[in-house]
Amino acid sequence: MKPLAIFRYSPTEGPGYFAECMDARGVPWRLVAVDRGDPIPESPEACSGLVCMGGPMSVNHDLPWIAPMLSLIRKAVDAGIPVLGHCLGGQLMSKALGGVVTRNPVKEIGWGRITVDANRVARHWFGDVTAFESFHWHGETFSLPPGATRIMSSGFCDNQGFAIGPHLGMQCHVEMTRAMIETWCDDGEREIAASPGPAVQLTAEIRGRIPENLAPLHRVAEGLYDRWLEGLKG
Helix, strand or coil: CCCEEECCCCCCCCCHHHHHHHHHHCEEEEEEEEHCCCCCCCCCCEEECCEEEECCCCCCCCCCCCCHHHHHHHHHHCCCCCEEEEHHHHHHHHHHCCCCCEEEEEEEEEEEEEEEECCCCHHHHHHCCEEEEEEEEEEEECCCCCCEEEEECCEEEEEEEEEECCCEECCCCCCCHHHHHHHHHHHHHHHCCCCCCCCCCCCHHHCCCHHHHHHHHHHHHHHHHHHHHHCCCC
């Protein structure tokens, strides 16, 4: 099997639990560390799927790698190569495929409940799961690109996920590990202090809810990742 290409845009926002799942399933992958200056490939043909992680930047920023990344996503979708996006990655997918990324009404930071939409596409991805506690850290949101179906939402963000065929874009973070959460809390203290709101939690609450929320989140992530893997062409 050709390896997956996992794109990392920030050193603290790597593949996390996604990589653990791939290793457990024997799925090869390689990291494209955009934050270290790794170039964006011009073609997706050398990989079996594209995986886009999160990052603190906006897809609307004038960064040199954004246009090539958007082009690569479009080429992958045109070629039927599955694309998976987490937070910033989901926003990149939306913009690449004709959607827009704008400011969300409020910031979401910490744990928050996701409601799975009651439609056939959502059932395909989630099975019997109708709601779950996910992790969030975002101030922007994406619109649904043409041809996409919304598959999840939250009380503070209407579009938490969409699917187009084998492609899955998410606003929330299902890839979290304990180590990632701890690092984000350490790095994000100032942002949290400057961003009070109904969907922003203090780090003590975020850390305190890890024992009850992380293992169930991993089970949801495994289901989504396994479904996404079914679309790989090899």
